[in-house]
Amino acid sequence: MDKEAALRALAALGQDTRLEVFRLLVRTGTGGLPAGDIAARLDIVQNTMSAHLKVLDHAGLVSAEREGRSIRYAPDMTGFRDLLAYLMEDCCNGAPELCQPIIQAVTCKC
Template sequence: MDEKRTIEALAALAQPTRLQTFRLLVSHEPDGVPAGELARLIGVPQNTMSAHLATLSQAGLVAGERQGRSILYRADLDRFRAVALYLLKDCCGGNASLCQPLIDDLTCCTPSLQSSRAN
């Protein structure tokens, strides 16, 4: 990941509807969500959602796959991971204990964190 592509991704997310859309797609991984359903869930017209999805797609954050008459969108978690790693590279200056709280917060799929979120 380079600076230009990171800026493109962050710029794409720097708008409320696109950020909500990306977060919604992340929460529906790996199944994805059809474009029309995204528009309904976010509460925007379908043509507006199409424009937002185009911006997210150009930034590499989402990918669409045609299924019959609709397009199923999924978050590109590999691209998002690359953006996050670019931002955090060398964050701790070699002191791993500084990074550990961040790593703990980002580890969303551990049993202890899932049970604490349920409470």
């Protein structure tokens, strides 16, 4: 991940609704949820939700798959891992073993 991609991802997560959407999708897992279900669970108008999901998709944090008339969104765990790797790239002044507990804590088993 380069600096520009990291900035897009951080900016996307720096907004309250988008952070809640991303956290919901991470809890849901790789199966994701249809956009309408996300909007209903978070009590957000669908067209507003669509705009937020588009920002998260553009930032590489969610993936979208069309299912008939709806779109199912799922967390893009590769994009999320890339962001975490970018943030921790020069971790601990060249002693990555010091960061191992953090890396183990965020390692996804999905």
